[in-house]
Amino acid sequence: MKLKIHPLFWVFLLLYLALGAFFKIGLILFTLLVHEGFHLLVYQKLFRKPVRLTLLPFGGVIETTNPVEFFPGKEFMVALAGPLANVFLIFFLLGLINKGYYDPAVTFLLDFNFLMAAFNLLPVLPLDGGRMLRSGLTKITSLKRATKIVTGLSLATSILVVAAGCYGFMYGITGIDIVILGGFLIILAVRERTKSSFYFLQNLTAKEKILNEQKVLNSRVLTVSQSTPLKEVVERFWPAHYQYIVVIGGKQERLGVLSEREIMEGIVNYGLLKPVGELLSKS
Structure with a gap:
């Protein structure tokens, strides 16, 4: 020390x-x-x-x-x-x-x-x-x-x-x-x-450490519209939970589900302002 x-x-x-x-x-x-x-x-x-x-x-x-x-x-x-x-x-x-x-x-x-x-x-x-x-x-x-x-x-x-x-x-x-x-x-x-x-x-690299430390994490589901920027999604993440994101369309139909890791990879690859719905066609 x-x-x-x-x-x-x-x-x-x-x-x-x-x-x-x-x-x-x-x-x-x-x-x-x-x-x-x-x-x-x-x-x-x-x-x-x-x-x-x-x-x-x-x-x-x-x-x-x-x-x-x-x-x-x-x-x-x-x-x-x-x-x-x-x-x-x-x-x-x-x-x-x-x-x-x-x-x-x-x-x-x-x-x-x-x-x-x-x-x-x-x-x-x-x-x-x-x-x-x-x-x-x-x-x-x-x-x-x-x-x-x-x-x-x-x-x-x-x-x-x-x-x-x-x-x-x-x-x-x-x-x-x-x-x-x-x-x-x-x-x-x-x-x-x-x-x-x-x-x-920091959460991008820390979540793997959290999983290794605690072995089990509570999961949490967020529901967002397809036009929501990734920045607004990730700001709602809780550090002690693993998030799944349900993406819905204009008529509230389910378009798909993204994991926390996929959201983080989207930020790295496309930036914070990328609409979350556009990640579905790339996943």
């Missing part, structure tokens, strides 16, 4: 160093490692594939050639693992306090784990909350549409974080770090929204 440190992580590290918070840096790194360690344990259990971890100030992002977003149920479990790690640490620290072990390090860890869990559960991609929300939506709509819904919510939430950070900074409630994090979340949300336009291309 490769470990990559995001530049923003170093910015926050230098900020804490400038403030003289050397001991807090160690506690923060410990929490981040536990949080990401839970993610990796669940990921390796479900996928058993090599991964790259990009470490961010509020957690990390798992990058792999086998995208978790094409496995909604597994993506939910991988995303949930991180906040659960923080919850376990919170209960452990509360137990120490109840036993009379009251220390500034314990209270700082308790506060930081609570904030980290709450922050990561925000409905913002690529945070854990955003991934869990998208995985739920992907079960009832296409991955592209689910991503667009969540990234729209992500942008709204990120702007609220920036606004709250500005308010807190002006009145001495919080530091400038909240504003920086909010701005960074806006950038990530925009990037995720841009990526959603290419999910149908």
Whole structure:
């Protein structure tokens, strides 16, 4: 596994160093490692594939050639693992306090784990909350549409974080770090929204991996008119299902049936604007 440190992580590290918070840096790194360690344990259990971890100030992002977003149920479990790690640490620290072990390090860890869990559960991609929300939506709509819904919510939430950070900074409630994090979340949300336009291309190669991983897939039937462009057909594909497309004519008569693979091959050979009905004469 490769470990990559995001530049923003170093910015926050230098900020804490400038403030003289050397001991807090160690506690923060410990929490981040536990949080990401839970993610990796669940990921390796479900996928058993090599991964790259990009470490961010509020957690990390798992990058792999086998995208978790094409496995909604597994993506939910991988995303949930991180906040659960923080919850376990919170209960452990509360137990120490109840036993009379009251220390500034314990209270700082308790506060930081609570904030980290709450922050990561925000409905913002690529945070854990955003991934869990998208995985739920992907079960009832296409991955592209689910991503667009969540990234729209992500942008709204990120702007609220920036606004709250500005308010807190002006009145001495919080530091400038909240504003920086909010701005960074806006950038990530925009990037995720841009990526959603290419999910149908990723699906072309990922579906074979999904079949190999899960062995059995639910099938789904779409009924479309013969003049429907391939682009509109493929945008309705669900990643966890294998689609069959029933093509009908102007009098609602059935002209033929195409498989998902035939649709994808049509896109490669003829482009996104090709009417689906024209594939029937070529199949």
